Amino acid sequence: MIINYDLLLIFSYTIALAAIIGIFRYKQILKSYRPFIFFTWLALLGEIVNLLCTKLLHSTAVDTNIYTLIEFGVLLWLFACWNGTYGSSKLYYYLFAIGTLVWVIDNLMIYNIHNENSIFRIFYSLVLVYLSIDQINQLLFNRERNIVYNSKFIICAGFIIYFSYKATFEIFFLVHVNWSLDFYKKIFTVFVFVNLVSNILYTLAVLCIPKKQKFILPY
């Protein structure tokens, strides 16, 4: 089952769709969702930089390492915007601080930044999965009528799918199982499909972002 590598690349760029729709809707939507739009632009930028690094430097290690830290920060910002009013945004600052620490230890101390390092990636993926599950739980417990069309639900579903696969995927690299390139290629193929699915979800989510904040009271 060999798939054209270029086709795979196109699938990764489907994030562009979400990013473009985001440009049009940026002004209309609720402010608390804007970090997500920002995230889609960041992701698109990340893909382009990735492509450039592949062509010019033949290694994407440095830029993906840096990209993951930035992505972590932006998504923590998103959760802080969603939960800041009722909860405390201090939690998210702490998480980012811990994350940066882990990143530094992983990329600068134990290993080299020119390697694709996995510890931080597994850490932040798990944190984001947890936050997404928590967010969906919150939605279930307020009086939301049709949760499936709720933008937050779709976004968090996308995060859960993408980041849980990413965490598992990175374990293979962490453990240094020296299997053939073919094997890794196959794993990567699945990863691209997971990426495609979550990109589609993100696009749907951007379309569903509400313009006005509905008044909701918890039970």
Added chain:
Amino acid sequence: MHSEEAKVYIALLIAATVLAIILALFILATLRQQKKHRQLQQEKINAEIKALENERRRVARDLHDEVAVILSVAKVELSAIEETDKTKSKSLLKACNYIDDGLEKIRAIARDLMPVALEKKGLISALGDFFESINDTQTLIIEYDLLGLELNLVESAQIHIYRIVQEIIHNSLKYSGASKIWFDLKRETASIAIDIKDNGKGFNQAKVIKENNGLGLHNIYSRVELLGGDMYLDTDEEKGVNYHIEIPIKKSYE
């Protein structure tokens, strides 16, 4: 790829698929539970509100039929006493006036509890009467235009909408210090849109909800929810209050 790797690869794929299916089932089950829970909560709230309205109707009727009549007769009898003594006749007059005041208060309370116009002439008339009675007190002005509006809703829906408007306006009167309220009701093809705005001092939503203050926000929200509608509240300190409520008109309401 070695055959062992191939085996591992296939094993991993299957494991991932199984996990995905488990996750999906879990989510479906939770969604179903949530739906059931919501329905139960709705029914409970519905029953409570029905009981409340019935009691209000009963009390209003009793006030009107029992208490008001007796007080009226008392006034009539007192007014018939011919008294030449100046101080005594002054006392009589005072007594009569107090009884009249009492009766006026009883009428106001009964009207507040259950506006008769609502049952007899429908929502629009009742709202018009309500706004006029507030405008007559001259504490603030309600601007509205109900001309030509016709709503044929089921009685329970009418009373919910009336109570929602009543509660919002009472909140404004009590807390906002506003001098003007704007009321707008639009009938659209499949829904009713209600907009109520005041120029008062507004309030901090998050704080009020946390402290579970009066403001009957809970009451308003429960009724909007019962009608299957949505409520949008735009307010902050020093910014006045702006309610936008949308209620879908289902077949069952007409």
Added chain:
Amino acid sequence: MSNTIKMVIADDHSVYLEGLHSILHSVPGISIVADAINGDDLVKKAAKFQPDIVLTDITMPVKNGIVATRELLKHNPAIGVIALTVSGEDTNIVDMLEAGASGYLLKNSAKQEIIEAIQTVYGHGTYYCKNTSRQLTKIILKSRFNPFENANAILSDVEVQVIKLICQEKTSKEIAHEVHLSDRTIEAWRARLQEKLKVRGTAGIVVYAIRNGIFKVGDDMK
């Protein structure tokens, strides 16, 4: 009025009937000949005793005051019906007027006012309770009630002006100032106008004015 005014009174609260008896029995010229406790009873007693005036509650069991009024007026259109109500905002008042009643009273009206109402209606006038609220006046205006179909009151210019000012809810003092007459004259004019228009009560003047185009709603009566 040298004849005694014969009256039938109706209310489902016997307490109120007793009250009416107690204050009216010593009034010369007025005699209550029968009591009724519901609308059906009222129609029967009206047919039997042929009273001049009927004083009736509006909400009664078996048959309410509105239906009863229509029926008894069918048998005897000369009867003057006065409606009794607890609430001044009762929209039933308008229904009573449309059914043929010639006036209405709040149940807590003083003895003097009750007697005034009876005498006004006996003299074929329309009686509007002194405590008529703005809201009620508006509702009456919106209804089909128009006792002025045959009214041919000829009014002088000054009288018309005074009527307009009354409609604007000006006090007697303010009116006196505007038309350059004294307070007491204005008070006397109010009474005379009411006699001319065959109404009793300020609301009556307003209703007449608006029905006959002397005053338009919107000229200060929002």
